[in-house]
Structure formats: C-alpha cells, structure tokens
Amino acid sequence: MKPAPFEYIAPNNLDEALIAMEVNGFDGKLLAGGQSLIPVMNFRLAQPAVIVDLNGVTELDFIRPNPGGGVTIGALTRQSRLEHDAIVRDRVPLLHATIPFIAHPQIRNRGTIGGSLAHADPAGELPVLSVALQARFKLQRYDKERWVNATDFYQALFMTALEPQEIMTAIEIPPLPPRTGWAFQELARRHGDYAQAGVATLIALDDDGVCTYARLVFLNVGEIPMVATEAAQLLVGERISAESITAVVNHAIQHEIEPTSDVHASADYKRHLAGVLTKRAIRQAANRVTS
C-alpha cells in the first residue's frame, strides 16, 4: 500500500514550521523521523490531510551540555547521534546505554528523539527514560512556548499534553542526584524488538549504603510510562537487601502497574516479568553507585 494523498509542507526553519502548524495543526501531522508514522500511513491507519516535515529544520538537531549538569537535546536529533555522542555518554549514561535497545541501525539513523517522545508508544524506550530522568519538554507555538514535565506529558494511550499546533522543540534532562546509579532492564523476544515489559531505575545511596533516592518507571505495563512512586518511596531510608527489594517489587507490581494482555504476552506474565526485571534493575543500579 501507499499513503493516502496529503498536502506536503517542508519548512526550512523553526519559524516557518511554527507558522505551518499554526495554520494546519488540526488537520496536519508533524513528520520527524517518520519511522513510526510512515508505516501507519502506508497502511492508511493514519490519513493526515497535511504533513509538515520537520526534517529541514536543522536548528532542532543539537546536543548541548547545560551549565549546571545535564543536557538539552534538540527534538530533531537522530537516535543514532545520541548513541555515538560523548556528551550524552558522559552526562546521561542511562539514555546512552539504552539507545541500542531501539530497533536497529537504519531505523535509528532516521528516528528522532522528539518524534519518539511525542509518538508516546507505551512500549517505547524513550518515553520511559524521559519520565525516569525527570526530563522536561519545550513545547512551542507560533507566539508562545511552555515547558512540560515528562511526567505530566503522557496522559493516556498515545495521548500527550501536546496541543495540535505545538511542536516539541527541545528536551532538557537534569543532572542526576549525587551517588546515583542507574539501570534499564527489558525483556524482548529478541534484541531490538518491542519489549514485553521493561523498567528504568535510578537509585541513590549515602555513604552507609542507605537509599536516599529511588525512581522506578515501567515500560509496556500500562497506557503510559508507569511511575511506581510509592514503591520507590519504600526503599528510601532502607539498605538494598533481598527483603527491601521484595517489598518494593511486590508493591510496584500489585499496585502501580496496569498491564494488559497483547499479542506477545499475557497481563499476568507481564506483571511477573516486571517484578523480576525490577529486582534485577535495583541491584544493578545500586551496584553502579559510585561516590
């Protein structure tokens, strides 16, 4: 098949893109890397009347270190660039280490960070990481802009805070608290596939090995990236032990995720899997804590 006919607009800079979206936002669709959008257009599951192609807006392709730590990444930055970038590697190792989990090289050569975040697939790695890292997104309209926390951005299945005329232009990732270890664990049938379940974990420990900060965000066990706030809180003030981990895991999988059955796995299995992966991720993250 091929896509249904549409009008094609290819702005050359951000201003033109913002104008195009201001005019066409309700009928139009932003095209970034297109690695998710064009397949669904090929199947005519999406039939936008207007396509606004962001690929000419090269000013959105950047990676900048922030003065206080952390980075700001332009929304059009290709995933393959994140994979090979030293700033990302040094400042956001969790993001850097997780990029190879996404599909395969020629998809990452086209796919962009902003496109993946805005696509909001609950089985996608980047939305989960953005929530885990407490990133915030710059959403721009022709005459205004706002910053939205990743945690607030994801609202329901494939639904986000993005308004029809808005363009996500940048992603700001704050530095991690001191003495924080990280881990990302997922189980896919095979490498590069959509994961049946996964979890991103951040753990900070004090000098005595007592947890001072914990964050658990799950992939593909709910309509959006699922944050296990209560479970993470159970760990704070505790040492990492079999008992403390079990308490966290049990609370998270019983109360803070909402898996549904799909073609790959049943809800029960995903729940079980989320528990196993969380246990491993907490240990791995704790082991990565350096003073």
Next chain:
Amino acid sequence: MHIHLIINNEEKTVTCTPDDTLLRVLRREGYFSVRFGSDTGETGAAAIRLDGELVTADIMLAAQADGHTIETIEGMSNGLDLHPIQRAFIETGAIQSGYNTPAMVLAAKALLARNPNPTEADVRDALSGILDRETGYVKPVQAILVAAAMLRGEAPNLPPIHVLTPVEYDPGFGDSDRDELTPDVGDMATQTKTEIRPKITSDIPETSVVGKPEQKVDAIKLAKGNPAFVDDIEMRGMLYAKLLTSPHAHARILDIDDSAALALPGVHAVIHYKNVERVIYASGGQSYPNPPPYDQVSFDNKVRHVGDRVAAVAAESLALAEEALKLIKVDYEVLPAVLDERDAIKPGAPIIHDEPDAIDIHDAQRNISHHIEAETGSVEQGFAEAAHVFENTYRVHQVQQCPIEPHIAIAYWDSDERLTLRTSTQVPFHVRRMVAPLLGLPVKRIRVIKPRIGGGFGAKQEMLIEDIVGHLCIKTGRPVRLELTREEEFMSSRTRHPQTITFKSGVSADGKLVAQQMTTLANTGAYGTHGLTVQTVSGLRGLSTYNCPNKRFDCHVMYTNIPVPGAYRGYGAPQALFALEVHMDEIAHALGMDVIEFRRKNWVNEGDGIDIAPHLGEGEKETVTEIPIILSNALAECVDFGKQAIGWDRRDDPEWRNVPGKPHQKRGLGMAVCMHGTAIPGLDMGGASIKINDDGSFNVLVGATDLGTGSDTVLSQIAAEVLGVPLEDIIIYSSDTDMTPFDTGAYASSTTYISGTAIKKSAEGVREQIKERAGLMLDLDDWSGVELRNRHAWAPDGRSVSLEQIALHSLHQDQQRQIMHTASFVSYESPPPFAGQFVEVLVDTETGQVTVEKMVMAVDAGVVINPLTASGQVEGGMVQALGYAHCEEMRYDEAGRMVNPQFGPYKIYRADEMPEMGVILVQTHEPSGPFGAKAIAEIPKDGVAPALSNAVFDATGVRIRQIPFTPERVWQAISKQFA
C-alpha cells in the same frame, strides 16, 4: 511536485506526489536494486544510503529526499569491475537468492566508511536491520570481514570452508582431534565454522569441478543488483492488480456489487465469483494428476479464512486499484468459524466445505479432508508384548515461509497471442498445466517464465496468483501485475501445517522399540492443498528413523478456518521429528538410558529397509512398491562428530551448567537425529538439454528451478565435470516452459539428485558425440578411449583437439551436426540424508527466556557437489528451524484474524541475535546419486525444535511438548513444575 536528487553522483529531477515513498520513486526511475519486502521498513530490502547513512526507502517519503544524495548498489560497479564488498559477497558464497544482497552490501559500505576495522559484533549490528531468510547471516558476515580486510589493503585470508585432508573415519577419535574440528581461521574466525569430513575415501572419485567451492554462476548479476526478478521489467500499459480479501474467517457471499468500482476512471476490470467461470482445482504445485481433494475455484461465493479471495481489480495504478477495492460492495452472511483442528473434528463444528461440486473430500460433513492409515506388523501385538509403553502428545503451530520477495506475477499477451506468465514460482511447468483449464486456454497458448526469485521455501510450490493475473490480462488485453503485500503473504499465501501428534511406543526390557504408533490430527486450514502429501510425509518421516517391527500411522487431516497451510521446506518432517525426537528423549530418561545410546540402539543402519515407505508414498501409494534399502548412512558418524563439536560431555560438568552470580540461569544441551528423503520416488522427473557453441562453451537448458539455492551452479558443475571444462564455459538457463525441458520443479529436496542426474546423463550424451567427433578429426579407429579434460578431447596416444576446434568442425566444416543431447531422469529410490542436530541453551528460569547459544549440525548428504552452497543450505535452514522452534508464530484473535502479520510482531531472527553455529558435512557416497550426492536442502529444518526442547529439559528438568519456546510458555511450564 518535482524533487532534485543526486543519485549515484548523477543529478536528477524527478516528478512525484507527496504520498510517494522513496522506494516507489526509485524503482520507477529504474533503480531496481531497491526492493520491496514490506511497508514497514522491517525487511531492509529497500535500504539505500541517504547522505551516506543507511536508511530504508519504504518508510521514507520521496519528498523528504529532496536535495539529498542517494546511493544505490547500481553506483558501486562498472561493468565487471566490482566493488571489493561485492567481490567478497561472491567469493564467500554470501549470496543465495540475492534479493536482499544490495541492501546488505550497502549496509556494509556504510559500516566500513565509518569503521574500517569492524569486529564481528559490529558487522552483525550493521546487518541487523536487514532480514535474511536464506543464509543464516553466516556468509554475509564473513563477506564483510573479508571486504574490510581487502579495503584495508590486507590480503583476505579467508577460506570460509575448510576442506580437510581426507581421513579414514575413526569412531574412537578422542579429544586430541578436537583442534582439527575447529581449525584456526585467524582473524577471520566467525561464529560459524564449516567442515567437510569425508567418511569413505575409497569410493569418491577424483573430480575437478564437482566438490569444489565454486562461485555461484548467477552471483555477479545478483551482487550488482541487476534487474533479474519478476518486478524488474517495465511494460508499457501495464495495469496493477489488487486483491480484495475476506475480513471474515467463514462467510457466505450473498452478493457482490462492483458497479461503483468499475465506474472509477482508470479501473479496467473487477473479477469475482459472478463473472469468472467456476472450475474446480487443487492449487498445490504437484505432478499430474494433482492429489485430491479438488476443493478450490478461482473465486467462490463462500470465504473460508480471513484473507481468502473475494475479488480482484486491475487499474492504471496501485492507488487506483486500492481505491477501487473500497468501492466493491460485498454482502456477507457471516458463519461460525473453527480455528483449531481439535475443535474442527468435534460434532457440531461448522462445516467448511459444503459446496456440492468439490471432489474427493474424505468426509466433508465432519471437516475431514483426508484420513491416512498405514501399518506394518501389528502395533496392538507389539504393545502387548512390550516391557514398557510410553505415550505423549505434542503440538506444533503455524508459521509462514516468509520469502523476502513476496509472491509476484506479471501476465501479458505476446506477439503470437500467447499468454506469458512471468512469475516467482518454484513450479513453472505445473503452473502452466494447472492454470490452463482455469483460464480456458490450452497449455500450448501459455508460457511460464521463472526469472530469479527471492526465495520460496515451498510457499511458491503452488499455483497461487497466476490465475488472477491471467484472468485480468485476458479480460483487459493489457499486461497485469500483482504483488502480494507482506500481510497478504501471511494470510493469503501458504504456511506450515499445525499438528497435534500423539506418539505411543512399546519398548523391550533391553531398550529396543517393539511397537510405535503415531496418531496425528493435522490442520490443513481452509483448503486441502498439500494436505494429503504433507501429512503422508509426516508419517513417513516420523516412522522411518528407527527400526521397529510394528508401526502404525493414523492421521486425520482437518479443515479449519485458518489461512492455508501448504508446502514449507521440511514438508511434514519438522512436525513429526519434533514429536518423535522429544518422545525418544523422554523414553530414554524414563528408562534411565543415555539419550544417544538409546537412539543408537534403535536407529536405522546401512542395509536396513524403510518398511513403512511402501505404505506411505508421497503421491500415489503404488509409486513405491518394494521396501527401500538404505545404501549410504553416516548417522553414527554425524552424531559422533556433532557431540565433539558441541562439547557434549560438558553435560556432566555441574560448573558449566550454572552461571556464577546468576542462580536463575541454567545451561543445557540437547540433540536430535534426523533422517529425510531425496526427491519423491517414482514421481519427480527432470530434464536437461546441452548443446555446444562455436567456442567450445555449452548452453545448458534445464527445467529445474533455482529459487536462490544455487541449483543452477551445482547443475553447471556437474555438466562441467563431465565435459572437462571449467565452470565458466557453462551457460545455464532455467527455467522457461518454452525454452527448457520439463522439470517437476524445486521441491522435495530433489534438484541436485534428480535434475543433477538428468544433467549428468545429458552431458554424457554430449561427451560421446564429442569423442566421436574427436575420433573423426584425429582419425582414430576406435574413439571410445578419448577423454575430455582441460577443454580438450585427448586420444589415448596423447594427441588432442580442443573443444573449440571440435565445435567449429562439427558446426561448420565436415559432416556438420549440432552436438547436443537431451536427457531426463526419474528415480525409484529416495536415498535418505542423515544428520545429528545439537543445541546449547541458556534458560532464564525467572523470565522463561531461552537463549540459544550454539547450534551444530553434522549432515550426511552424500558427496557434496559444492561445499559453499551446501553449507549455505544448512546454515540458512537451521536458522529457519530455530525461528520455528523459538519465536515465530502466526497468532489469531477469536474471529480468526491474524494479529501479527508483520515482521516485528512476527519474529524472524536478525543478524545480531544469532547463536554460534557449526556445520559439519560428513560425506558418504550414495550409489544412486550423481557423483554420489544426496539431498541437503530440507534436513536442516528437522532437528532444531526437538533438540531445543531436549536442551531446555536438560537445563531445567522441565519438559515442554509444544513449540515455540516463547518466554511466557517456558515460564509457565517452569512455574507449574515447581509450584
């Protein structure tokens, strides 16, 4: 709109619409190396370099490429001056069908541009976005490592095939021989090693072309991406056809209204049950008369599975054809559906074939397409006498062949008013005969051309879409093209039969089988094509490997409402051997016997008969009248070599079984023995013609159908060997019903054996004529002692004439005649190849994830004509088998709609996920085969699933009798065991 592209350093302005994908535009502009595999980017067949980066043109708009630089493989070579990467692909045997070769070569070029010294892992990562259904990625990875060395200016030091010095087989060889089994290949060591170990040295004659790792004869055009496939031609006025398929698993069509579709300007024809004559047929590409039942028509007023044909349109463009489909009004009466064979046999199940004109359905009222029974001795008596009786039930599921090139056919009228079908088929001659009555044309007015095809694996052993393009071409008078989408390839093409198999075995006190019964409930989906023969072969394969005085096969082949199973490489054997080889493992454990020694005690040896065979001939039972005797058998050696190569004795080492610090991970080893067939005895026939040219080269015209396997190369080697010329002097052409002798086609592991013998006989006929001519030219009284070698005919006295002189003499100078000969061959033998399959796994007992770490297959395929293509068959076959065992599965919702008809959700192994693999070719000399050869194409499909299951049992103690081994299934089994 107009876009500006720089394609292969050439500036172009191209007209397109915004909704054109870059793939469509590049093909329209004649860059045929950029190929269709799916609309999702998952196959990588449409890979190009955009500004140097590898991207996938099927999920990119052409408009997005405006102003950018594009590289396709067409830009990489000049005439015969190939890029080093292309040369490396040819030299390492990395090309099978070649459909995805351009994509892989570009991926390699992009990798080497940024990393001239890649590791094997880097190469595998670079290839991971390109699906390969053929090579198992082994030789492409080697090719890229070789190319990297060449480009760095180093001498490529890779002989990827290690032809060891012939050794007398010593069954008692010890660990000291281990080094020899894994020879040092220096920098080029890749995850796979191939070895040839001749078992018998005395019987194998010296050869100069046969037995050598010759490059494929069609490699250059495939490495260059030349237009060679069905879709790579342009025809003026060609119409595009699309299928309207059923959204319901079971429904009656009360009416079809095509008026709105026909009213759409540019739509030329809509065909359906109301305007296409009802001619009953069976679609399997098989010999005349096709096995029953005859239960199909081109378009019916009933649909029996989601994806079944409802109508087809022909229009000026694909987009118009798709528009027209939406305008066809179909009035369905939806009927209850049944998907599982175990439900289809229950009383009250919906009746799937209630049409009055179907022929030879066993019991349509009960959905039984066939009932097959065979018995030798008396199993009842055997069970009564047995010391132990074991009974287990196994389930195997449905998978698809997944050729990366989907079914595609183009029909056109030639200048003689004959209908030409250019089609991606394994069976051009069967297609011609079978399509004729459907189209109302005599066979003589139809020509079928098989160009290069991008894999088939059985899916194309079928007359599948040729009738549709034929009908539309006849109706419109215009050329018509139909290509299945990936979704249609899953749902409207052919698949592997699911089966529920119960094995019951009686064993004596000393561990000998005394009775074995295989009871099968098979699922042939909506139609019975191949339903009889696949299941017959399943019974034959399930009851041949082991000697046993009393055997019984009882099989009901059930209609259901799933997409249609048909031929798929292995053809019933993978199902049977999964059940048999897990069952044998279970018996050995229950008896406390070693799993290999129990098998050894029972398996067939040289000189044994296959006593069930006369009762289970593949076609008609009477084609095999006597019990076939096994004349060559290196099963014992295959198992011994395989044990060594996988490190079987590590099973006794508890440390090896566990992973330090990861108590949830367990290692295990499993094995299976395999026995297959070579061609269908008494049925498969191939013909070949050979003629000499002025320069002493030869045209070989052969009906055999190379579908990427390399059969053109192997057949050319046989001709070259007999005629005493190098391979380059053979110009082979296959296959075209107007130009080549008949051949049943590429299936049943028959081509090397059947067509190869036909080629050998044909070449021997030519050789006699050459010898006679040499006698005339050299004035010999007796020319019988003339020998052909080095492009010359040599008299016993040492004088010679060149083949060129002979050709010129016979064509132009004296007593002129065309030196040529035609021969054909049918075999009443089907000598079995044998194999030992070994699998090593790591099981995560918490998640249920099984990681296959290593696979080794040692195969006795007789004398190997070409170790490059033979090992490629084993490597690729094992990987398909691994997909079957581990991750591939067609899944349905309750309404019978397949929920994963796309790569990704339907999981095929990628280059970066592959286990280490080893291939050992143990040579025997099969007296009935050409130069001692037997088959090799299908046996690699047979052993992986049971060996994997047995390995998981070895690792965890949990027995799983159902494939595939998805994490959830394994986890559930483990949880149940330890609950």
